[in-house]
Amino acid sequence: MISRTVLLASAAGIALLASPAFAEDSAAADAATASSANNEIIVTAQRREEKAQEVPIALSVIGGPEIDSKGAFNINRLQQSQPSVQFYSSNPRNSAINIRGLGAPFGLTNDGIEQGVGFYIDGVYVGRAGASTFDFVDIQRVEILRGPQGTLYGKNTTAGAVNVTTRAPSFEPEGRVELSSGNYSFMQAKASVSGPIVADTLAARLSASYSKRDGTIDNVRTGEDLHRMNSFSTRGQLLWKPSSSLDFTLAGDYNWQNPLCCVQYYARLAPTQRPLARQYTALAGAFGYTPPTKDPFDRVTDLDADLNARQTMAGVSLTGNWDLGPATITSISAWRNWDWSPANDRDFIGLPITTVSANPSHQTQWSQELRLTSNGKTRLQYTLGAYYFHQKINTNGVQVQGSAASRWLLSGTDASNPNVLNGLTSTNTIRFSNDSFAVFGKLNWEPVNGLHIQPGVRVNYDKKSGYYDAVVSIANSQYNFTATAANVQAMLDSKTGTAKTTFQNQINTLAPQHYEPHFDDWNVSGDITLSYDFSQDIHGYATYAKSFKSGGINLSGLPLNSTSTGVDLTTQTVKPENVNHFEVGLKTQFLDHKVTLNLAGFWDEIKDYQTTVNANAVNVIRGYLANAPKVRVRGFEFDSAFRPSDRFNVYVNGAFTDAKFVKFTNAPCPPELAGGTAPTGTQVASPAGTAGGISPVSCNISGQVLPGISKWSVSWGGEYNVPLGGDGAEVYFGYDGSYRSRFSSNPSPSAYMYIDSYSLHNFRLGFRRDHFNIFGWVRNAFNEKYFELLSTQSGSSGLIVGQPGDPRTWGGHGQARLLIV
Template identity: 40%
Template sequence: MRFGSSLAAVAVCLAMTPAMAQAQAGQARGAEPATADDDAIDDVIVTARLRSENAQSIPTSLSVVGGTLLDRSYTVNTQGLTTLIPSLNYSSANPRNTAFTIRGLGSSVVAVSQSNDGLEPGVGFYVDQVYHARPATAAFDFADVERVEELRGPQGTLFGKNTTAGAISITTRAPSFTREGFAELSYGDHDFVQARGWASGPISDSVAYRVSGVSTRRDGVLDNVRTGRAANTLGTQAVRGQLLFKPDDVIQMRVSADFTNFQAYCCTQVYYGVSASRRPVARQYAALAAGIGYRVPSTNPYDRLTDIDGPLGADTNEGGVSAITDVTLPFGTLTSVTAWRFWNWDAENDRDYIGVPIQLSQHIPSRQDQYSQELRLASDGAKPVSYVVGLYGFRQRITGRPISIYGPAAAYWLIGPTVTTGTAPNQTVTAVPGNLLDGYGQDGRTDFRTASYAAFGEVNWRIVPTLTLTGGLRYTHEDKDGSYATTVSGGLATTNTALVNAKLSILRPQSYTAHDSDGSLSGRGNIAWAITDGVLGYASYARGFKSGGINMSGLPLDNQNRPVLATAVVRPERNTTYEVGLKTQVWDRRIVFNIDGYYTQVRNFQATLVDSSQTVALRGYLSNIPEVTVKGIEADAAVNPLSGLSLRAGLAYADGEYSDYPAGPCPLEVQTATTAACNLSGRRLASLPRFAVTGGLDYTRPVGDGAVFVHVDTASRSGFNGDPSLSRATYIRGYNLTNANLGYRFADGVEVAVFARNLLDADYIQNVTVQAGNSGLILATPSDPRTIGLTLRFHS
């Protein structure tokens, strides 16, 4: 019913996505229409193949969102892109635990544990051609963006860092030798305040500048009935400065520096449901809560009530410097991309998510530094044979300090009143002091390093004017080293062996090192046929490679409570994708319609899993899923039916499954004292909606000396499971999110608009968490409530 109403909402808006976004991208750059008809959809030039090309002439599946559409839709981060691109999914319990997927593939984050520093994302994230190694950086706001390109499928033969699932490439607006400026101020419900702006212009005849920034704050949307302080606030600031040096038509250099900060009373979750678990009934959530007379503030997650009693807060920042140098040669362009980036993370959480002092605090202060250098040569593309060849180098280091502290209720909740040792008839029962774990905790150090080197190239051969063959290869070699060491201390001092072992069952010291070295050849082949001037058909084969990972969050234990060192390194992931597609432009280019079908097989899919064989603690760790397959159809359309009216729509259908997964994690409701693994082969892939539909409408009508404008975006997704174990308790129902704004643009460029985020005040779940400790309690992050506000914009 929810999904049906979502489809109805799309129909009402005449909605539909990315192709029309291409027109918006052209508008953002002030591009002139390619025809004399003002109602024709503008060409949009993208760099998906590392040279400037018309998006409709590229024989691969991609979605493009232009800067004008980003501005009109108030999209300032990657999460907002999911309203505009149906094949893109995003999950974030907090900025560190961030994951985004394309066609259901990429990085998986299990919220019961922190994201794993030793796992690379399957979806590459690029800003101005620079690869961002940590998915957490995608959670930050961005400003002054020219366009966003979502490239689906393996991208190793061109993009600097090999990625198996796809890439998100963000291009910011470059410095201009024409003076321009923009300022925007918005205010809305929950004391939402957002300010954005940029300015650009010449410094001299050969040097131009650009500065831009965005600042967002909002009060919390989860009311803490215990403290009276609302949680999950927003507080982010981002600034970017650029210089463009262009002494002549042969060489130019673009130097950028940016910094983004996120500080908020964030991020926690609320009660979602309860499931049976591995524990005896007397040790599961219902009995535990009743035993101390505890009740959550509400069993309805959309009441948005919490009663956490521990500290909460996030303080994280990232930034860097890059230089892009282009040298025009008689036969092409030589490009150098040099960058250094950093990422700092510190946050503290009440990890039991309820008002019982079980786990008082957990946080992992971390620091990441990365250095990258890319050198490539691209031909001018005018000849029958064109090419791109390049070299890439990347180094990364991440250091962390995992810290956990338990409270006075931890022994009751996690261990119980007694512990039994020995076997019948010589069993010994020992009473557990209530304060056994009070103050018990972990401190540690982690160090992860990566060195990656690659050579890549792609050649296009135009056999005849209407037929082009493409072939590309990439060789990647990566070395990874990781060290993990933790100690435990605190709690009740005791020499009783049974009690000592009981404490160690919650946290025990671990220390290990691991090394991985991989080298692999990947590539793709493509054939494109220009059937008519406005119709392009293509078929492609691509193979992607992602090197092995190292577990940097601790290892699961064997029957003797020893770390299973065999799981320290996970095997490389290999992706094979077949795709066919059609791109069309008709009705004097007032209609654009694209469609593609694909089949993807991933062997040794890298994922973050939970060791469900543990009776007490749940530990997240990296592992390989033998085989995952996804097949589907994607379509997008754009129509300019009337002057001033633009409609866009997108559809993504995906059928993903664990095609070979004989020893997966067990759903909570089927766990018993003897279950160690469950066969999930043939089951649906987690975190992947079967259907996703996006749409939008833009309408402008002259009124007086100015114009009235209307903008609508809507996105619907069918239900999916939010946890790799596929427990019934972690299923997320389908939902719709609709945003809109209505305003007036004066003749002098000033705009006044009323905006609505979540216009229909839809209630839905963004992500779920299984409470650490295996009690069966499920937590979730509910959707943000409707926000209505006012925006003022100034253009110059």
């Protein structure tokens, strides 16, 4: 019998929003996460349930209802409310999550490197940031931990962790449904159902989500709209509790995305040191080519290559908890799979320069974590763990040059012969194997009331093996050959005169390469935190951490030697990062918990910082990894909330981040210093932007800023509600804003590669009562024009391309929770 059912929507509600949906009241549905009466939030950041305000870690918690109300249904949108989080994505695979500017190198993804920010789903580490871009569905909370977490979490994380917790199966039958729609034909539907199968022993939960939206960019060449949204996610869980002290959760998920994306196109021009006849304006004029617009915010492009960004993600995990009384044993066994099927236009314009650029990739990972955690509030608490992670990645890529490539990329007589590069193809076979094993532990000792001493240690072993083989071939009316790394020198020696020059141009454009990099290393890291409870509502802490980010291998091609046709094998591997982290913080609540103010200051010194560099070459289209000798990141953060009554609340969060290369004397140069001739003898480099000038071999960028990091980042907002009658119904108005100051979008700072500061403003107006919620929303309400990324076209043409952020969008959303007995 259904004793209580919340109806999905009324006709009046449909008429009001023209896009109905249904929802629950946030406080009622997620009482396990937060108590609205005293503003206490419970987290598991330290592997046990604790009040967030008492955890001596800089952290943020976003509950499921807050995610829904802000439209933050994936990690990209979540960053707008988290000033210390940076998320970059030129397509789902080329995604990176950074915290305080650290985590992953800024630029295109290289499979052979570790993440510095761990992304976890119900305790399972996700080995690639691209596999974390799924839509959130049935989420209880997201915890964002800032700073090294390697002594608490299975996989080593030097910059922080994003810990996603889904709603567990319930022994109280319930259903949830959400619907949203908006402009650009946006439609999103989410639903979940949970309840007992065997009373008090076996329960299940099934959740699903589907999202679709038209694109925000028009391709005038194909008639397609780009940057679409098209995704489906489902997750199932079984909870078995054979006794009050033992439980097992079997979970499985499948996620599919097929957006027609992702594009970057004409943003601006930067003068380089190539001869003027070989820079963008002259080259485009030689073809009679003009882009459909030079204003990127007209959202129009003419890309001529196929585009695709399809990916599937799936996983199975088994989590067991055995309460022994003094302690709990937790085991997490997991398998995850990720398939990536891309197609890109890597010349970024409507000419057949690079007609195919795709690196389809398949990843599988297995992990096992075993953890022992003390129970209860005792003088000595502990967490001890062991972790094993195995990952394999197989990639079979291809790059093909088109009929415009010779003129665009070459000089001399070969530039006027399309056949020199037309059809030139590099077929790449890439393999990667990664094994990691660690034991870790952390103590929490309270020698006297209020004083906590928390040392932690981690012993880690990493082994990485790679295989990279690029075979270059061409088959057209004038040229036919197949070149491998093994035979290219013999082929070069067999040619003379212009034939030798042409062959040299061909293999310098797409170089045959073969190398098998290997890396393995042990490291010991640790941390110690001193914290003191000045009162029930004031807590201070100080932390020092010695952390390591595992070394890596380059798996996107290597730069060529300057004196031969071979590749530079000295760049096969990159050293581990060595991080010294210092942090102090204060967590406070006052006025009967109506006001929360948390402060944190941090200072990180990183030796052998791992960075993506781009030598503006064609043959290494994705850039390669290198070590900068020393980097420093320092700053402070604040999180504040004011809730004077149940009717009104506001928040302001901010971060100041000062991130610089302390020492990097041999960095690749920015585009305005690239493309010229190499200096010989006593020659010195020409001033930046000198056409036909002399380019330095490398540049000293010591003292300059790291890419992707805004010095200032702030988020703010609030909500005001007015009661309707005495039955809990209310009308409410909500607002969320965010601001980022300008930041560099190039590994080496360039005067032409800064993204200007911008602010975003989101509004919502709705009605809720008990387990029903319906509201209208506007995102980017003032239609701010901003870039998410800027990149350079290969070959030093001077073209800067950009990926614009979403324009103004609007629509309606609603949720409902159904209780069934």
